[in-house]
Amino acid sequence: MHWNRYLNGGYYMDMDADQPQQRRLTRAEAKARTRTLLLDAASQVFASQGFAGASVEEIAERAGFSIGALYSNFTGKEELFLELMASRASDRAAETTQLLQDEREAPGRPWQALGQQMISVADKNTELVALQAEFWLYAVRHPNVMETFAARVRQRREPLEQLIGSEFSKDRGGYDGDLASRVAIVVSALFQGMVRQRRIDPDNVPAELYGDALRWLFTGIKATERAARGENQ
Amino acid sequence: MHWNRYLNGGYYMDMDADQPQQRRLTRAEAKARTRTLLLDAASQVFASQGFAGASVEEIAERAGFSIGALYSNFTGKEELFLELMASRASDRAAETTQLLQDEREAPGRPWQALGQQMISVADKNTELVALQAEFWLYAVRHPNVMETFAARVRQRREPLEQLIGSEFSKDRGGYDGDLASRVAIVVSALFQGMVRQRRIDPDNVPAELYGDALRWLFTGIKATERAARGENQ
């Protein structure tokens, strides 16, 4: 039996029972597996109860272990939370890169399609959306963590920034990195804001709206840029 | 001595000591004042510790009262939090209405100016921004509260929706309420997303960016609408 990790943080087992030389897990592997299961349980409990509201007992129980096991893998609740924060950040980065890779391979696709896909991904991962809010609050309340968190968020924005940059390159000579960076911030802020609104009021925040907003935004940017170039030349 | 409430939820005393018939507060007035002070303290403590992380003792202490006083004014921590949620929502609604009223009286002002002003207001009220995130998480975790919260958010969006609608009326014959509503959602989502980003990474999220984004957005909407009308007519 072997545990693999999905991009979204879930797990599945290799059910290939015919595997010839199935062996016991080494101590290190077993411990790693326990850590992983604890982190997965922590994700659920922190998402539904918040950092302060979550109890280590519930996390351990949900993972199928005792409190003692938790404390032998993490120094405490805080470290568990911070490790989760780090692990989920890299998951998201991989996911985003993949999503935008798909986008690059279907370059004719309108912004609407990308927008709708992003929203539908967010609709499914309700746990992650709540966790993000929890991470943000933690960062705001712990200045020493804030910079690390901000750096991760910036990093996650990079693939988006590149996609936008290459989109703009089509229309003009050079690659305007500063513009791409600013637009990426706007696009991701818009995305996060809409996902949160939609979460509490889905009827009033249709999934297509994010795509519409992207179309408006990029139409406006191109028009504005054209106008600016027209004046300068 | 009389307590008045600022739009932003703060308080100030009338220092007019010469007031001739200064009288003792009635029991009801004293109780109302206690409630108000407790709510104000709760705002600070909930913002910095979160709902689960805040203790009623700290709230009572910060307000200058004992735990007993808190329990004689609220049934418990939960009611205190919900009352705060309701009171701060109406404060924000009044504030927004005022801000957009100013906007209406200076109709030539570009979107950039409005955007920058909104961001600078948010920069000052860091407590409120954290509270909003806390309210959102609470709503997400308590389905019975969610609809009430969503309704308050919708209500707060109304003045913005009207401003946008009247802006669009200039360009075309009728008032397109549906478009205005959708754009208002986009604008407020964008705002909230940028404020959160800016809170943890101010260097990378310049205050002007929100204004730029609004300009891009409205330029794009008008171009898109023009194109749509051109095709239909």
Place this chain on the structure above:
DNA sequence: GTCTATAAACAGATAGAC
């Protein structure tokens, strides 16, 4: 490595004095 048992601190909430 993980479990059970427990220590020590703290939380929300109540009762009765004033």
Place this chain on the structure above:
DNA sequence: GTCTATCTGTTTATAGAC
């Protein structure tokens, strides 16, 4: 109305058995 004292349950974290 508000305060002090207290009850009860829960929490994080640790110690020692296996």
